[in-house]
Amino acid sequence: MKLFLRSLIGFVLALLAILPFIFLGLSLYDAFPNIYGILALGIISVLSLWMAYGIFNLIRKKGLLKILSYPFSSPDLDNLKKNKDE
Template identity: 75%
Template sequence: MKLFFRTIIGFILAILAISPFIFIGLSLYDAFPNFYGIIALGIISILSLWIAYGIFKLIKGKGILKILSYPYASPDLDKIKQ
């Protein structure tokens, strides 16, 4: 059951990671509706899918709470006042 929830959360966060890149790619294609626009849209789409797959795999393997906990968080920002 835990793996099922991790898969759902990873899928949702992967979709959220893809959406801004696709918006930027479609905006570039709208600005340059020729061969260069198609190339830019393709590169941005592949990059966003690669990042989304990495996020999905990380969350499915470790879980969202482990990613947000100490080893992955920035401990330097916790000690601002010295």
Template identity: 80%
Template structure:
């Protein structure tokens, strides 16, 4: 069940990471409606899919809380005293 939730959250965040790149690629294609726009859209799409897949793998392996939490605690900052 834990792997299912990790996969679901990873899939949602992967899709959300694709959207800005897709918007950028379509904007470039709108500005340059020729072969250069198509090449830019293709390169940006491949880059966004690679980033989305790496985000999905990372969340599925470690979980969302491990990624969002800071791994190193500082005990000096826990007990702050006025000097």
């Protein structure tokens, strides 16, 4: 069950990571409807899929809370009373 929830959350976040890049690629294709637009759309799509796959694997292996916890957060907010007195 835990792996299923991690996979589901990873899939949703990977999809959210893909959407802006696909929009950018389609906008470039609309601006340049020739081979350059197709190449730009293809390159942006492949890079966004690669990034989304990395996000999916990271969340599936470690979990969302592990990624959002200590190493990526600010430890300065742990001791609010001590920081308040200084």
